[in-house]
Amino acid sequence: MDLNLTTEEQAFQDDVRGFLRANIPPAIKRKVDLGLKLVKDDYVVWQRILYEQGWIAPGWPKEYGGPGWSPVQRFLYEEELAAASSPRLITFGLKMLGPVLIEFGTPEQKAHYLPRILASEDWWCQGFSEPGAGSDLASLTTRAVRDGDHYIVNGQKTWTTLAQYADWIFCLVRTSNEGKKQQGISFLLIDMKTPGVTVRPIKTLDGGQEINDVFLENVKVPAENLVGKENDGWTIAKFLLSHERFGIAGVARSKKQMERVRDIAGKEMKRGRPLIEDARFRERMAEVEIELTALEMTELRLLSEEAAGRKPGPEASILKLKGTQVQQGITELLLEAVGNRAHAFDPGILEDEWPGMGNDGPPVPEHAATVASHYFNWRKASIYGGSNEIQRSIIAKAILGL
Amino acid sequence: MDLNLTTEEQAFQDDVRGFLRANIPPAIKRKVDLGLKLVKDDYVVWQRILYEQGWIAPGWPKEYGGPGWSPVQRFLYEEELAAASSPRLITFGLKMLGPVLIEFGTPEQKAHYLPRILASEDWWCQGFSEPGAGSDLASLTTRAVRDGDHYIVNGQKTWTTLAQYADWIFCLVRTSNEGKKQQGISFLLIDMKTPGVTVRPIKTLDGGQEINDVFLENVKVPAENLVGKENDGWTIAKFLLSHERFGIAGVARSKKQMERVRDIAGKEMKRGRPLIEDARFRERMAEVEIELTALEMTELRLLSEEAAGRKPGPEASILKLKGTQVQQGITELLLEAVGNRAHAFDPGILEDEWPGMGNDGPPVPEHAATVASHYFNWRKASIYGGSNEIQRSIIAKAILGL
């Protein structure tokens, strides 16, 4: 047990840190630091820089374009990405579909899709959730009927993040009604440009617009777009949802956000002194930091066990659950810090257009402008991707045997 | 809506306060103030004083010996009892069996038992819980079989508070196995001196000993000891458990305990100053006091509605649930206040025998001596008398319709 970096690890960290800080475009960094809305181009520009460097898919095997890093190196890389104010890398291709294709795809599927994911040529979105299904994923009703060498797909997907930017969607569809509801599900890749695919944005309570309904009406999908076997999609879905533990807790980003808390608390005042000097605010910061450190150490324990050969288990649920609790705890600290300046808001703020930038709108300081919106938006973290209630039930069942 | 006392209410308060403070025996007051163990005689002596005054059963109708007070008067009386360091009045006869007999008893039962309860001539205990039944009261198995003009009772009751002092026990017993399990239950009064009744103390984690197992082995009970009709005991049990809302929240006692917190925090030190001056401890006190005040106002709202003619409803569950949370919150404040002096403990402390009194034992200050034991013991508050889980389910079902 050793928390110090080896000389090699130290050199790796310096290397990564140097590159990331030198190469992140300042306009993108600024948006990330202030919590402003990123558009497609921001993501793609940055991901291509990482792609050129060979660092875009640290979790992929080397043969498919991964850098071949150790778990510690990956951990350090995540840290440095967050510290450099990198946007979140869009996970749908890199952390979801990529590993699925590597595990279940045909040679043709791998050869075609994987390089395009690495190069950010295809933007993927995820077609799992349906209206009415909620956390009960397997009760999905979108239907794919085989018709010659095509499937005809009808149904509706919802809560589809950033579908407005997507070129492709990977979907769970029902191909059979026999047996248990988990048994008749297949995993299908659908080109968003296919006739019959419609995207309708869903406005969210923070004023943002990053989730969508996706309607599928008589969508004709070539049969070679099936991944794995027909009716075997549930296995793939489970693999996809539990495969990636790295970064699921969001520790690196939360550490960066705690810096933001400190920064803002240094600017905001309380009783004539900077808020950062208020003993009780510091106590609340300490409470969140304790949870964050505990989470980080727990992640390191799990990664060490994995590196030592243990198979990933249901402990990923702890990382997801506690991770979102910590993230949401930080949004609460930020909100508290800005006091009554939390009121001022105009959706234009998120678009980087407010008086600080020379436009009309609330005269609110830059550091306070997006905090309330961020707090509201981040409530989603404990709902999407397997709600925290689902994670609790997984732990109760798979770990405690209840 | 008016929080001020009327002239009459003020006069009543003065009257009650004067009497209680003048008449409470100092040795009993001392035990209550320090959280020491009370013995049977302490309770009986004090209850007889209140009986002589006509104040022992404020909830009883005047014709049966109640004082005929208004809800506000009863509220003020509870306050003054607690403020005067009165022991808890033993509820089994006064607040449980008494109202049951008034509602369901035969004229003979009323004439015989009620005066003896008022005069503390009979000490009653409650035979509801059984091992294995937990919160699922209706699954009880203690069996009463009719045999001529007697019942023969066999079974075991448990968690029977202060059974070691009791002359009588009122029991729920199974008289039939037909229909739903709630339907075959009867309500029976059993003389503890009857052959076949055995009491075995259960030692609790705080070192105290106030709960017991009660074994019933071929106990012969006269048939006239049946209350209500045979197999109708569940109705009586429900009446008993929901009838009494007055004082169920323990507000008056909690206010008195908050004084104790203040007193102790004035004696204990932190960073060279009395703990009571520590901003963060004061904040924690304020948090508990907010809940306590909210509870008090909620109780007053419910009592006002009741006085205005509304029937008691499931809201009593809120009073029980929040009441015990506040009480337990106060035990935590007390525990925090005494710092590392919480360690020192000897069961003799509870018996009023430690060095402060000239005996051997931990050299711990009087105010700290029983605090940890009290914290441990009071965990029972959220378990007994319908656990807080049961109260939550009652609210979910009866109020929210879930």
Add this chain to the structure above:
Amino acid sequence: MNFTFSDEQILIRDMAERFFRDDYGLDVRRKHQALPGGFCRETWARFADMGWLALGIPEDLGGIGGGTVDMAILMEAMGGGLAVEPFLATVVLGGTLIRDGARPDIQADLLPRLAAGELHLSFAYSEAQSRYDLNDVRTRAKADGSGFVLDGAKTVALHAGTVDKIAVTARTSGGERDDGGITIFLVDADAPGLTVTDYPTVDGLRAGDVALDGVRVDAEAVLGAVDGGLPLAEAAIDRAAALVSAEAAGLMAALTRDTVAFLKERKQFGRPLGDFQALQHRATEMYMDTELTRSLAYMAAVRQDGDDRPAARRAASQAKAKAGQAGRLIGQEAVQLHGGMGVTDEMPVGHYFKRLTLIDHSFGDRAHHLDRLADMA
């Protein structure tokens, strides 16, 4: 001592609840938000017709009397109704300051107009550095002949962009955080040198930052005594804190009701969500905290009309601190239990949640009131 509503109060409650149930709603609200100034002047006129704007104003001054409890009943209904109209700014803050601080002739002039819906008011007391402290005032008022000249900047004054007059705290003597030396001036919104930057707030209302650049006022603009403005401001803010706690209770009740309805209706794994015991118990916590908040809000309302200032202050802080804690719990739980639907703009839940959250950032958040209670204890 009693804790029941009078028949008149029950009438106020029923009328208000009926109004918001039948004549308001999320679509109406959206329309009102989009109007100039962010609220509906016809609706405001109806408020006046129903006597709501005259609540708390003595009868001889054009009002219909009534006390803080009556206003709390109305505010609770407004919480459930998600009203965007500026009742808080004009009637609660403005009305209280004029009732407590204005000269009789000015009261006689302004209060009937306020009750009739013809006068809008705002109270600009906070500054960039002040957080929630009323005594932290940098805006200065210099005596100038018989009047004063005001210079400074105020933040987040409710509805300041659409009012006729703005009450402003300014320092006439003393240092930045002294309790003494603060004076409240009632300034015309169109006074030369006064500029309001108006903006929408995240909960769907409006507020403004107020810049004062050599604004001249007469001596009669002073509310209360020169240098003696703090107790006046404190009483108004305590009253507002009590009343938004009642509004919060209304929001909490609406969130609990909607969440329970959602749990009953929505099926998952073949059963209604409401069958899951963990969710039942969480809904129960929401319900209980709503009731506790309501109890404290009404206690605080009663106390604001009593003679005991420390008791009024303590009750306001207890209610507001509770509203902050319970509001956070209930808002977060309502969104979480609604699942994906909870984060959309479509359903009321998100709007209740936002207003409830922002109430914690109005008139002192939970931390502020716990500080204050700890200081008082």
Add this chain to the structure above:
Amino acid sequence: MNFTFSDEQILIRDMAERFFRDDYGLDVRRKHQALPGGFCRETWARFADMGWLALGIPEDLGGIGGGTVDMAILMEAMGGGLAVEPFLATVVLGGTLIRDGARPDIQADLLPRLAAGELHLSFAYSEAQSRYDLNDVRTRAKADGSGFVLDGAKTVALHAGTVDKIAVTARTSGGERDDGGITIFLVDADAPGLTVTDYPTVDGLRAGDVALDGVRVDAEAVLGAVDGGLPLAEAAIDRAAALVSAEAAGLMAALTRDTVAFLKERKQFGRPLGDFQALQHRATEMYMDTELTRSLAYMAAVRQDGDDRPAARRAASQAKAKAGQAGRLIGQEAVQLHGGMGVTDEMPVGHYFKRLTLIDHSFGDRAHHLDRLADMA
């Protein structure tokens, strides 16, 4: 960087867990408690045989080396085993002070005896007014010739009634709460003028209050430097805080395990309690907080052996604060979920609960460590 146990550490863990599972238990514990001094000297000898008392002592001084992590592994097992033997007092506190502060010749004398189980130690640092602050010392040591004379009173020194030597903090200069001017003296327990009032603690261990009435000691009784005792005391207490956090993690794991087993076995309303979702989710919280506490406890243990004192201090406070919060939650939930059985003296749950609770009152409670973290931030 890595976060796995070495093979040796796994050996220590397995051996300790086996010992407490096979050769200890509630009945054994009760027997040991009833022995003079409240623990079993034969068991202590077995601890020595197994090398447990030599952990953390350098090999050239009769120890077997190893670091704080090794001790944490043992402490975690002792938590699950509910050990009453005085490992904390003698090995952790006493051993650390001697390792860090004693002259080489005294180390060479004492440490082998400690490792062999022949020397018992205690550390008396707290006083009636000091709460958890190590610098709050009223006990005075006056220079007297080449030695010192000690006068004062110490509270709650673990196992002080059965030890050979007691380390005592005393003020050699400065005012009551000054950081400088504190000196640690290693005093013979039978020194004239030293009296221990020995008592049982509520969690089943023993402690004593120590009265010092003109106790004479030689100059060689000084541990570390005269007036420089505070950093020494702080390092020992930080190490103890890290290690009782590991003990707490062991207690939490045992409580979670027993509670889950109880929920599976016990039926209510015709179903195992474990079928009720609300109870499942609560058991899950217990499990997660156990894991988080364990993670911080081991981090704190690692940090105690590093060169970075601020990091060591912070890690100790983080682990201990977490242990306090999680310990309260898990202890209370375990009792509650056990229902009536939870409050009896009969089952282990109550005993785990009591020890876990009292850990929060040892080496600084949650409030103390949050204060400390807030001061450091």
